[in-house]
Amino acid sequence: MVTSVKTQNDINNRRKTMTLLKTVNAKFFHAEIPYKPMGKYVHFLTVRVTESYPLFQTDGELNKARVRAGVTDSTPISRLAMFKRKQSTPERLVGRELLRNYGLMTAEECEYNVKFAMNNPDCIIYGFAIGDSGSEKSKVVVDTAFSITAFDESHETFTLNAPYENGTMASKGEAGSKPGEVTSRINQQDHIRPQVFFPSIVTLKDPTEASFLYVFNNILRTRHYGAQTTRTGRVRNELVGIVFADGEIISNLRWTQAIYDQMQATGTLHSPDPLNEDDVLTAAQVAVEGLMASESLVHTDFIGEAFKPLLAEVKAQTGSEESLRAILRLADDEAKAYFAKHVEKPKKAAAQAR
Amino acid sequence: MTMIYHCTLELHDSLYFATREIGRLYETEPVLHNYALSYVLGLIDNPQYNTVVPEEHAYRYFCSEQVPKYEEHLTPLNQQGIYVTPARAVSHTAILNTWKYADNRYHVEMEPTSKNIPSFGRTKEIAPESQFEFFLITEKALVLQRWVRIGKWASKARLEAVELPKLTLHSAGEFAYPHPLNPLDVMFTNQVLSYDTVNMPPVSLIRNVRMIGEFYTVEGMQGLKIPAKMQYRFSN
Numbered sequence: 001m002v003t004s005v006k007t008q009n010d011i012n013n014r015r016k017t018m019t020l021l022k023t024v025n026a027k028f029f030h031a032e033i034p035y036k037p038m039g040k041y042v043h044f045l046t047v048r049v050t051e052s053y054p055l056f057q058t059d060g061e062l063n064k065a066r067v068r069a070g071v072t073d074s075t076p077i078s079r080l081a082m083f084k085r086k087q088s089t090p091e092r093l094v095g096r097e098l099l100r101n102y103g104l105m106t107a108e109e110c111e112y113n114v115k116f117a118m119n120n121p122d123c124i125i126y127g128f129a130i131g132d133s134g135s136e137k138s139k140v141v142v143d144t145a146f147s148i149t150a151f152d153e154s155h156e157t158f159t160l161n162a163p164y165e166n167g168t169m170a171s172k173g174e175a176g177s178k179p180g181e182v183t184s185r186i187n188q189q190d191h192i193r194p195q196v197f198f199p200s201i202v203t204l205k206d207p208t209e210a211s212f213l214y215v216f217n218n219i220l221r222t223r224h225y226g227a228q229t230t231r232t233g234r235v236r237n238e239l240v241g242i243v244f245a246d247g248e249i250i251s252n253l254r255w256t257q258a259i260y261d262q263m264q265a266t267g268t269l270h271s272p273d274p275l276n277e278d279d280v281l282t283a284a285q286v287a288v289e290g291l292m293a294s295e296s297l298v299h300t301d302f303i304g305e306a307f308k309p310l311l312a313e314v315k316a317q318t319g320s321e322e323s324l325r326a327i328l329r330l331a332d333d334e335a336k337a338y339f340a341k342h343v344e345k346p347k348k349a350a351a352q353a354r
Numbered sequence: 355m356t357m358i359y360h361c362t363l364e365l366h367d368s369l370y371f372a373t374r375e376i377g378r379l380y381e382t383e384p385v386l387h388n389y390a391l392s393y394v395l396g397l398i399d400n401p402q403y404n405t406v407v408p409e410e411h412a413y414r415y416f417c418s419e420q421v422p423k424y425e426e427h428l429t430p431l432n433q434q435g436i437y438v439t440p441a442r443a444v445s446h447t448a449i450l451n452t453w454k455y456a457d458n459r460y461h462v463e464m465e466p467t468s469k470n471i472p473s474f475g476r477t478k479e480i481a482p483e484s485q486f487e488f489f490l491i492t493e494k495a496l497v498l499q500r501w502v503r504i505g506k507w508a509s510k511a512r513l514e515a516v517e518l519p520k521l522t523l524h525s526a527g528e529f530a531y532p533h534p535l536n537p538l539d540v541m542f543t544n545q546v547l548s549y550d551t552v553n554m555p556p557v558s559l560i561r562n563v564r565m566i567g568e569f570y571t572v573e574g575m576q577g578l579k580i581p582a583k584m585q586y587r588f589s590n
Contacts, residue, residue, distance in 0.1 A: 065481060067482055134416060144509075297500075342415075
């Protein structure tokens with residue numbers, strides 16, 4: 001694969017072929033990927049909704065955390081937790097799949113957590129660490145997400161077994177077993193219920209327009225989280241809005257707690273029934289607007305009605321093959337230019353110095 | 355005019371950094387090092403606080419080597435009269451987590467490792483909603499961020515800084531300080547008599563310290579004596 005060095009001119013030319021976002025002011029984006037943090041942040045406000053029975057676990061147990069129920073309601077409850085890496089990994093993999101599909105990366109030159117090529121959008125935007133070859137800090141930061149509802153009403157215990165051909169657990173003498181013997185191939189496993197909601201903010205630092213769209217697209221497209229082998233990890237990402245800011249905003253925990261308070265106040269927490277998605281999204285919007293109003297940083301919010309045109313525009317751009325290809329190409333050019341200027345060159349200089 | 359902020363850090367995600375490593379178990383001690391906190395607060399290489407470092411030491415997204423530059427980064431804070439003390443837990447709980455390095459294949463054979471890089475392990479982390487407290491001593495009023503990131507996983511935490519009212523500087527005397535301290539930063543200006551050690555890299559901390567030196571008292575906070583004249587010091 002030819003990895004020619006792209007100059008800023010090439011990138012500017014490429015940018016002309018891509019339709020620029022009309023709903024967002026270009027001042028929120030960098031013209032090129034900066035080599036040091038420049039204090040531009042974009043926060044994607046998502047609510048992750050389970051649609052089947054996912055598993056977020058380590059050591060055979062679902063991850064949970066005991067925290068306050070709300071910001072005002074201080075009753076401690078146990079919540080399901082979706083760890084940060086369990087959110088970012090599937091999103092990265094979706095992006096990598098697309099880069100390969102559109103011929104911008106091959107499986108041989110870059111393999112996740114095995115061999116990072118360091119010069120493609122995934123490596124530069126989401127970061128990598130390779131022993132002596134250095135590390136690129138991730139520009140995407142995700143935090144542990146907590147379920148709005150308590151652990152006990154958000155999970156179910158399933159019994160798993162591996163029956164014989166006849167559908168029972170009793171042997172008929174298959175493969176040398178004793179007829180009538182009951183197999184011990186039985187297990188129990190906790191699963192997260194469908195319609196459990198995890199409010200989660202994905203933060204992208206120092207975005208260019210292409211990296212913003214790249215990450216946005218990954219969030220919109222990712223459908224599976226958690227243990228991959230279970231085939232039950234379907235999760236849908238609903239976006240509540242986007243906040244451009246000059247720093248970090250509220251935490252997932254605080255947002256979740258504010259949503260809990262809001263839903264309690266409006267009487268929409270009908271425990272133990274699952275939450276109504278419309279109620280959750282309304283509460284999520286009200287809660288985040290309330291919290292953002294008291295933040296002491298410079299921010300521009302696209303939430304609720306204000307978010308609709310932006311979401312529609314992004315979906316239109318990522319939904320057509322032609323414009324998606326243009327976005328990926330531009331993201332790739334930017335990554336290659338960054339790699340040549342800030343990764344490859346300093347490494348060569350260091351090697352010469354030795 | 356010296357001012358002291360009493361800072362509270364509330365975790366909103368689990369916090370992990372390796373205080374000690376016991377085989378495949380990595381433990382997080384509920385004590386935050388003052389070097390780490392100086393970075394967490396955004397005080398380093400920040401034009402807002404006049405602590406910009408020379409270009410060759412500046413923080414970059416790409417790091418070709420993992421070499422800490424505490425001296426280069428923290429010295430500008432001394433010049434601005436800014437000092438952060440290590441933090442102790444006000445309340446905390448710990449949780450155990452397992453982590454692994456996965457790749458995106460569905461079937462992975464366990465192979466003997468060729469490099470000294472762990473592929474899985476267990477971490478003892480500090481749970482969300484745990485709280486820490488520390489002091490920020492400064493010559494000028496500072497505006498701090500409310501949301502900060504801390505630890506190996508860049509966990510989000512809420513920072514609250516309250517300026518302590520009416521400080522009085524006392525001449526050298528013997529006093530006890532229950533919070534953790536960085537011994538390098540106090541021992542050149544204060545005489546340390548007794549202490550407990552908290553082992554942690556890169557500079558182990560001390561706590562329950564009895565010492566002789568100048569100290570501040572705060573109106574309305576009985577018994578609190580904060581050592582004066584602390585600044586970042588390096589052994590060489």
